[in-house]
Amino acid sequence: MRIGYGLNLEQTQKLIMTPELRQAIAVLQLSALELSGYVEQQMLENPLLDVIDDSADKSADHTQEDSPAQEKNEGAEEGPWDMNWEEYFQHQEERISKEYDPDAGQSTRFEPFLAAGPSLQEHLLEQIHIQKVPMSQKLLEYIVGNLDDNGYLTLSLEEIGKQLQLPLEEVEKGLAVIQGLDPLGVGARSLEECLLLQLPLLAEYPPELPEFLKYLEDLAAGRLQRIASQLKITPSQVQDMADLIRTLDPKPGRSFAGTGEVRYIVPDVVVEEVEGEYIILVNDVTVPRLGINQVYRKALSQNNESEIRKFVEQKLNAAAWLIRSIEQRRLTLYKVADAIIRRQEEFLRRGIRYLKPLNLKDIAEEIGVHESTVSRATANKYIQTPRGIFEFKFFFATGLGSEQGMTTEGIKQALKEIIAAEDPKSPYSDQKLSEILKEKNMEISRRTVAKYRDELGIPSTALRKRY
Known part of the structure; x- marks a missing residue:
């Protein structure tokens, strides 16, 4: 065996992930809200990025056209980095005072904001303070603070008494006060106990109802005959x-605002029907329009220091790539949405x-x-259509059944309609539902029917039966 050195020439293909390519991929995956936060972070790191205001651009262009000589003279007197900061801050103070002047009438402009609703704890504490309950405020606030998001008490009365060093009788009275509040x-x-406390909300109810609440497990299991024999009804x-x-x-407690809850969804794409045709709009309103800061850009031609020039060139390239990545994301998102809408137009109609x-x-x-x-x-993006807001992945449905073009969601809808039209005194079994679906060219097994029924939250045959 001969061992030695050799020189070989071979050609291979490799995918090199440049920083620009990684940034473009990351920007493409971001939703509208995430992209807005990402852009704000990039603006803090890159001084060459600037927000473009259409109205400001037009007024600035108009001013430059009107007084080119004046701009030239000012540039000759002052250096490229000179600025009257005192005059600048004075101008900003005047602008802010005008925008938030209460005497300005309709010209007043406020920043848009979303007011969060009160939490369950805030709602209960407000009632306690208004009613001025003659009891230890510390005890009532402690009980309220230990309610979960659903409104249930997470500690035992013994633990509360031990923590606050209070007798059990006083803790029970404090709990009774909380249970008498709204809701x-x-x-x-x-x-x-939760349902028992809400019985006064019913106008009329049978005298057996409080006793009936002790058999909730039997009710969930569909053992109606056992409950009837126990209550003799x-x-x-x-x-x-x-x-x-x-x-x-x-x-x-779930009707009140929780900590960290998502209050709304901002769709990334909006689809509107105009005169029988579907118009697609990429929702980039939350993302500021980016441009290059002209002050720093002029530094490339006006400053010959290598360090400054190198820094500005690096940031200029990064800013240009970010603007290009955002525009590429918008075009790709539009093309994808357009292709989906054209294929799923029948669903929208x-x-x-x-x-x-x-x-x-x-x-x-x-x-x-x-x-x-x-x-x-x-990924993680939503589209607003005339039929509601859906995730993009909702439209990538799997085909099932012998009928061409039948999807899982279509079969679930058909199953829901069949069960809604059944006789409540003699509901269909899963096997019967499978046979009915086969007659509609939807061949799925009994187990698949049971799976889809569970996903739809529809109870079994025994629980659907009415006497």
Whole structure:
């Protein structure tokens, strides 16, 4: 075996992830709100990035056209970095005072904001302070502070008494005060107690209803005959009482604002129907329009120091790549949304039963990009349509059934409609539902029917039966 050195020439292909390419991929994956935050962070790091204001641009261009000689003279007298900061801050103070002047009438402009609703704790503490309950405020505030987001008490009365060094009787009185506040049901330690506290909300209810609340587990398991025999009533009366308690709220605290909750969704794409045609708009209102700061840009030609020039060139290239990446994201998102809408137009016009099977490869081939690009462009993004707001991945539905073009969502909708039209005294079994769906050219097994029924929150045959 001969060992030695040699020189070989070979040609290979490699994908080199440059910083610019990584930035473009990262920007493509961001949603509208995430992109807005990303742009703000980049503006803090790169002084060459500047926000473009259309009205300011027009007025500035108009001023430059009117007085080019004056600008030239001022530039001759002052250096490129000179600025009258005292005059600048005085101008800013005058602008702010005009925008927020209460006597300005309709000309007053306020920053848009979203007011958060009161939390459950704030709602209860406000009632306690208004009513001036003759009891230890510390105890009441401690109980309120230990309620979870659903309004249930997470500590035992013994633990509360031990923590505050109070007798159990006083803690029980404090809990009774909390349970008497709005909304009824807060401060409960179990579902039975929560519903029992809300019985005064019912105009009329059977005398057996408080006792009936002790059999909630049997009710959930569908053991209506056992409940009827224990209460010595008919199964029909059991179902009537079950209908009554369903009008109560098992989680009275969930209607209040929680900590860190998501209050709304900002769609990345908006689809509007105009004269029978669907118009696609990329929602980039939250993202500021970026441009290059002209003051720093002039430094390239007016400053010959190598360090300053190198710094400005580096930041200029980074700013240009960011602007290009944002524009590329907008174009890619538009192309993807346009391709999806054209393929799912029947769904927008006629409903979920007409949602067609679609995958990433179909869209990628249509717009001429890789599947991974389509995946990144649609990840964690929402589209607003005349039929509501959906995630992009909602439109990539899997095809099922012998009928061409039938999707999972379409089968679920058909299943829901069949169950809604069944006889409540003799509901269909899962096997019967499977047979009905097969007659509609939707061949799915009984197990798949049970799976879809559970995903839709529809109870089993025994629980759907009415006496």
